[in-house]
Amino acid sequence: MKNAVVVAKDVVKTFGQGDTLITAMDHLSLELYSSEMTLVKGPSGSGKSTLISSLGGLQRPNSGEVHVLGEAIWSKKEGELDDFRAKHCGFVFQSMGLFASLTAHEQIVLPLQYMGSDFKIASKIADELLEEVGLGHRRNNRPAQMSGGENQRVAIARMLAKEPKIIFADEPTSALDSKNGQIVADLLHRSAKLHDAMVLCVTHDDRLTGHADRILTIEDGKIFSDTRPAKQ
Numbered sequence: 001m002k003n004a005v006v007v008a009k010d011v012v013k014t015f016g017q018g019d020t021l022i023t024a025m026d027h028l029s030l031e032l033y034s035s036e037m038t039l040v041k042g043p044s045g046s047g048k049s050t051l052i053s054s055l056g057g058l059q060r061p062n063s064g065e066v067h068v069l070g071e072a073i074w075s076k077k078e079g080e081l082d083d084f085r086a087k088h089c090g091f092v093f094q095s096m097g098l099f100a101s102l103t104a105h106e107q108i109v110l111p112l113q114y115m116g117s118d119f120k121i122a123s124k125i126a127d128e129l130l131e132e133v134g135l136g137h138r139r140n141n142r143p144a145q146m147s148g149g150e151n152q153r154v155a156i157a158r159m160l161a162k163e164p165k166i167i168f169a170d171e172p173t174s175a176l177d178s179k180n181g182q183i184v185a186d187l188l189h190r191s192a193k194l195h196d197a198m199v200l201c202v203t204h205d206d207r208l209t210g211h212a213d214r215i216l217t218i219e220d221g222k223i224f225s226d227t228r229p230a231k232q
């Protein structure tokens, strides 16, 4: 078995206190591997989003350890954690905050330039990624000129541009129609396989099940089941 790229050990996250105490993650331990797309399922309020935010360095757990690419992320100082996340982690959320004034091409080029890329190289990467997500013909369109599904694909292309080895997605297809939902599911799966990424994806969407290497179900902040569906 390969080494795990994300390791959570005995992680606890609570909200509130006394009568209103909620245990969103209850001594949860987990190992996640590169080149795999793992789905997280479970009832509303079971702790799925909290899992992503604790493993992704967005929300500090009360106790336990989280190692990402061998580094104990919650032992880092805030600025270091921000840098680590920016360098290695990609996030896909339902609303992705594209800039209204930028074209699809610019949405990808500008962050790459900000991270130090030369314009010509950034522009070539942006064009290749827009092709990969099926939007080469939309490179000069702004968000208002595209559908929700197309904008979601631009956001995924932007996320993939920095070649993250760790990708967290929270309900990435829930607002999409069937065709766009399939495209996004396929893109996340391909990112795991082609770019050797670890993809952890929270979803209620059964369309994603066929793309999964592994399926976790969470109940009451604990892992209830952990299965690997047989490949067709």
Ligand SMILES: Nc1ncnc2c1ncn2[C@@H]1O[C@H](COP(=O)(O)OP(=O)(O)OP(=O)(O)O)[C@@H](O)[C@H]1O
Pocket: 015, 016, 022, 023, 024, 042, 043, 044, 045, 046, 047, 048, 049, 050, 051
């Ligand atoms: N910031 C917060 N403050 C207080 N309680 C919170 C907060 N965030 C989450 N919770 C609570 O923690 C529990 C787990 O929430 P979480 O969002 O992780 O669940 P989920 O499985 O992602 O739910 P859903 O499927 O509805 O998105 C819930 O009971 C929720 O109400």
